[in-house]
Amino acid sequence: MSVEAREARQPWILLSPALTAVALLLFVPLLFIVVYSFWLRTATGADEVGFFLDNWQEALTDAFYRDILLNTLKIAAITTLACAVMGYPAAYFIARSKGNKAILLLLLMLPFWISYIIRTMSWINILGVSGAFNTAMMALGIIDEPIQMLYNEVTVILGLVHFLLPFMVLNVFVSLDGIDTNLEDAANSLGATRWQAFTNVTLPLSLPGLAAGGLLCFVLGAGTYITPLVLGGPTDAMFANLVFEAIITQLNWPLGSALSLMLLVVLGALVLIYNRYLGMAQLMKGLG
Amino acid sequence: MSSVTLNNIVKRFGNFTAVHQSSLEIPEGAFITLLGPSGCGKTTNLRMIAGLLDPSEGEILIGGKRVNDVPIHKRNLGLVFQNYALFPHKTVAENVAFGLKYRDVPTEEIPKRVQDALDLVQLPNVGDRYPKELSGGQQQRIALARAIVIEPDVLLLDEPLSALDANLREDMRVELKRIQERIGVTTVFVTHDQSEALAMSDQIVVMSEGRVEQVGAPEEVYNTPASEFVANFLGASNILESRCTGTGDGVAIDAPIFGQMTIPAEKAPRITGEGPAKLVVRAEKLQLSDQPAPDGSVSVPATVETVDYQGQAVRYFVRAGDTQLQAINMIDGHPFAEGAEVHLHLRPQDCAALPG
Ligand SMILES: Nc1ncnc2c1ncn2[C@@H]1O[C@H](COP(=O)(O)OP(=O)(O)OP(=O)(O)O)[C@@H](O)[C@H]1O
Ligand SMILES: [Mg+2]
Numbered sequence: 001m002s003v004e005a006r007e008a009r010q011p012w013i014l015l016s017p018a019l020t021a022v023a024l025l026l027f028v029p030l031l032f033i034v035v036y037s038f039w040l041r042t043a044t045g046a047d048e049v050g051f052f053l054d055n056w057q058e059a060l061t062d063a064f065y066r067d068i069l070l071n072t073l074k075i076a077a078i079t080t081l082a083c084a085v086m087g088y089p090a091a092y093f094i095a096r097s098k099g100n101k102a103i104l105l106l107l108l109m110l111p112f113w114i115s116y117i118i119r120t121m122s123w124i125n126i127l128g129v130s131g132a133f134n135t136a137m138m139a140l141g142i143i144d145e146p147i148q149m150l151y152n153e154v155t156v157i158l159g160l161v162h163f164l165l166p167f168m169v170l171n172v173f174v175s176l177d178g179i180d181t182n183l184e185d186a187a188n189s190l191g192a193t194r195w196q197a198f199t200n201v202t203l204p205l206s207l208p209g210l211a212a213g214g215l216l217c218f219v220l221g222a223g224t225y226i227t228p229l230v231l232g233g234p235t236d237a238m239f240a241n242l243v244f245e246a247i248i249t250q251l252n253w254p255l256g257s258a259l260s261l262m263l264l265v266v267l268g269a270l271v272l273i274y275n276r277y278l279g280m281a282q283l284m285k286g287l288g
Numbered sequence: 289m290s291s292v293t294l295n296n297i298v299k300r301f302g303n304f305t306a307v308h309q310s311s312l313e314i315p316e317g318a319f320i321t322l323l324g325p326s327g328c329g330k331t332t333n334l335r336m337i338a339g340l341l342d343p344s345e346g347e348i349l350i351g352g353k354r355v356n357d358v359p360i361h362k363r364n365l366g367l368v369f370q371n372y373a374l375f376p377h378k379t380v381a382e383n384v385a386f387g388l389k390y391r392d393v394p395t396e397e398i399p400k401r402v403q404d405a406l407d408l409v410q411l412p413n414v415g416d417r418y419p420k421e422l423s424g425g426q427q428q429r430i431a432l433a434r435a436i437v438i439e440p441d442v443l444l445l446d447e448p449l450s451a452l453d454a455n456l457r458e459d460m461r462v463e464l465k466r467i468q469e470r471i472g473v474t475t476v477f478v479t480h481d482q483s484e485a486l487a488m489s490d491q492i493v494v495m496s497e498g499r500v501e502q503v504g505a506p507e508e509v510y511n512t513p514a515s516e517f518v519a520n521f522l523g524a525s526n527i528l529e530s531r532c533t534g535t536g537d538g539v540a541i542d543a544p545i546f547g548q549m550t551i552p553a554e555k556a557p558r559i560t561g562e563g564p565a566k567l568v569v570r571a572e573k574l575q576l577s578d579q580p581a582p583d584g585s586v587s588v589p590a591t592v593e594t595v596d597y598q599g600q601a602v603r604y605f606v607r608a609g610d611t612q613l614q615a616i617n618m619i620d621g622h623p624f625a626e627g628a629e630v631h632l633h634l635r636p637q638d639c640a641a642l643p644g
Contacts (some may be wrong), residue, residue, distance in 0.1 A: 182373035183373050187386065188340075188360045191362075
């Protein structure tokens, strides 16, 4: 075998364990879901094997699903925006801090050591009827009755921002950290104020990081079902809750499959658009 | 175009003092170089003039006006960095036009000003390209164009040539000097390369550990170093602990190896009278020969110990008595071999002396 042929094969040999795992654990189940989505659940509770378009028709035409999908995208969008507005200054601060960058990054990663579910539930202890906030307000005599602040859209968004902010900060940080600080100095020396130097130089150069962070926040936010389950009210279901409902509660695998594929396609399209304009390399940088 | 004055500038970082009590007078239109080894405070000085750092003490005047409290974007300075610092998301033309946007330049005049600047740096046709599509030398020219297009009062250059390879660096050095003379802007140039400093400057400021060691024209700092540090930093020198035995007609020095000699008074301006002195013998001035010297030169026998062949020149380490000396000689034939017995020739007027 020639050297070239051996070198050409080497990456595939090295990749094969990972590829096998991805194939077995991701693509095969995904294929099952595609197949399931064309089956039909009958009144007796058994699934009828075949090629039925009923689930797809229901998923695509029922206004109920459409509204919840739109609401899900709206919540994800608001969350992403909030993360960007709050995360960018924090990332800027970390990137520009001299000695303690490593400590600040460590603090940023700290929440990842605690389960996301527990972090979400912690809001009950803070904002719940007998939570820290109400207890303190009552002790201070500011309110007589505890206020129910939980179980609405705002707390869902709050929980999502809490969960997703570090992803945003990390992505923006990576982008900002790669920008030569001489560029801002150069802009200042040419007559730009600090703010002008920021908007004309630093901000545009950090947009890839902002976009990568935004994509992550949006996709993770739109796909969540735990946050609305824990912090949302009865009317705050997000799309993934519908999938959960269909599959776990109603045991309607075919409909659940069709719904989950629908969400996958919408979010997948978003990733493709992102990839078309900004590329995956940036996302990888932000994750690593 | 303006003069620049530093009055007793001190810069401390925490309890570390990077610049001690520096004063400097830079006349209008001059090209002055801050020269010194790494970490001696050159960049710190430059950044204080630029307004990127605040001095801990002292004042900075540009064109006679105190600028300590003037923010950088109002100082009207051209700044060129070692790593070019071009805006990667803007084209070359947009980079050069950047500073004009913040000045009262009519929009329709901007393209012409940009083109003139690009012509001046001899890159008239790259306006539409992005910085990463240019070579290092070209990027540095664009950085220069961006700094001079705003017609700065002072041009500040922080090791602008050190990222370039040797040949290009020499070309750019000539080019930079040509442009500076053409526009006549007061220029402060930072380098740790002595040949750059000698070739380009009107005045050289030699710095060491945050202190100004000597200020003078290139020949002055080269021929009459004010301290042992300057003698060693600008080329290789042999420093011999000697005695001054009289200061009548020239300065009489009694040196080891070379014995008694009289050097011109202007080569020993800091010697005031008899006492300990240091004789400075530049390596280039110590000539090896297989014959004793003609009259007028000092001549002492020595043995060649090490030969460092460099093409048109050779660096010898020779031993005379129990002292090792360094000599750099131009050669046209074969260099002396190691172990050869030679005569060292030295003209007294080529030596300098410092107080001991
Ligand atoms: N922001 C800072 N904080 C603390 N110390 C600093 C800071 N900037 C510079 N120094 C110190 O001040 C001294 C002078 O630094 P400076 O950058 O001026 O050196 P330089 O002469 O430009 O050296 P080089 O040739 O390596 O660029 C150095 O010892 C450096 O470590
Ligand atoms: Mg420096």
